[in-house]
Amino acid sequence: MNNEIILPLVDVESEHCALIVDKGLSKVKGIKSHKVELNNRRAIIEVQDAQEAIPAAVAAIRDLGYGVDTVKKTYPVTGMSCASCAGSVESMLKAQLGVINAGVNYANSTANVEYVPGIAHIDDFKKAIQSIGYDLVIDESDEAAESLEALQAQHAKELRNRTILSILFSVPLVAIGMFFMNIPYANYIMWALATPVVLVFGRQFFINAWKQAKHRSANMDTLVAMSTGIAYLFSVFNTVYPEFWHARGLHAHVYFEAAAVVIAFILLGKMLEERAKSNTSSAIKKLMGLQPKTVTIVHHGGHQMEIPIAQVKVGDTLLVKPGEKIAVDGAVTSGSSYVDESMLSGEPVAVHKEMGAKVFSGTINQKGSLQFKAEKVGSDTILA
DSSP, X not given: OOEEEEEEEESOOSHHHHHHHHHHHTTSTTEEEEEXXXXXXXXXXXXXXXXXXXXXXXHHHHHTTOEEOOEXXXXXXXXXXXXXXXXXXXXXXXXXXXXXXXXXXXXXXXXXXXXXXXXXOHHHHHHHHHTTTOEXXXXXXXXXXXXXXXXXXXXXXXXXXXXXXXXXXXXXXXXXXXXXXXXXTHHHHHHHHHHIIIXXXXXXXXXXXXXXXXXXXXXXHHHHHHHHHHHHHXXXXXXXXXXXXXXXXXXXXXXXXXXXXXXXXXXXXXXXXXXHHHHHHHHHHHHHTTSOSEEEEEOTTSOEEEEEGGGOOTTOEEEEOTTOBOOSEEEEEEEOEEEEOHHHHOOOSOEEEOTTOEEOTXXXXXXXXXXXXXXXXXXXXXXX
């Protein structure tokens, strides 16, 4: 089935440019037909497999020195438990129509997606990620950010509780399995102790493994679920039907303690990992706190006004007084001063800044006043 795709072009200013792009598209594998509309600044291509042809077409256009309007966004991802999960999410995002590139960072649970607007849709990303057992947070409001933080805190608390309870149940289980196997009803006691660890505190491993299996995929949860599940079920069988092995001259061994201890240790590892990630997130928030909330903008004629940093645009002239933090990246247009850039370089010695010198968001102006032209704002700054 052929699909007609429209790619918005950048820097295609003449018929000659359009011809170059059109010729470049003719060499892209998978494109059945193509035409470049100079007036509309767009390329219309007909492809058989859009998932492969669109990224190839965008790459070809960029290699020719032109561009395609794309959007780059970072979204939080919830539900990931290992690096394999990040790989699954990344593969699913890359498979979406209109996605040029995608990368998932397991350490901070985020997905960076570059896509062509009008072709790719954020809601489709969310549905695709949900289908494999994870979730994509696409609401970018302050309320959503606070809700996500609360959700992550709640998840960390639940993980801590499950870890502690798993260890408390596993300690007597190991003691019985290693030293007190001959006490009456030892197998049944171990069964009772192992059941909540495997089926309650470790249930998420089995849930995630099943979701992966439905999509013919596997991750760390699959390995944990198979190993502990088989050990648990085998032990239950040997506890209920020991004569099956006795009739064959074998002892009916049980491995309840192995199943429980594996889950307890993995939960402990996850808890320590979450704590490390939380500390990293806290450090990042402190780093972002280096950016001031308001800035002084200098209008034509020298009139000054204080505005929120969110309203700063590329090309605005900003004033930085002694002791103030520099809000965005830019180049000095007047004045001179020394700027503390230790938060970026680690060097304690302040750097002298004069006309033409680059300044960076989050650094601290020390002595003189500076005026600089904003060159990068928002998520494009060095600090971000």
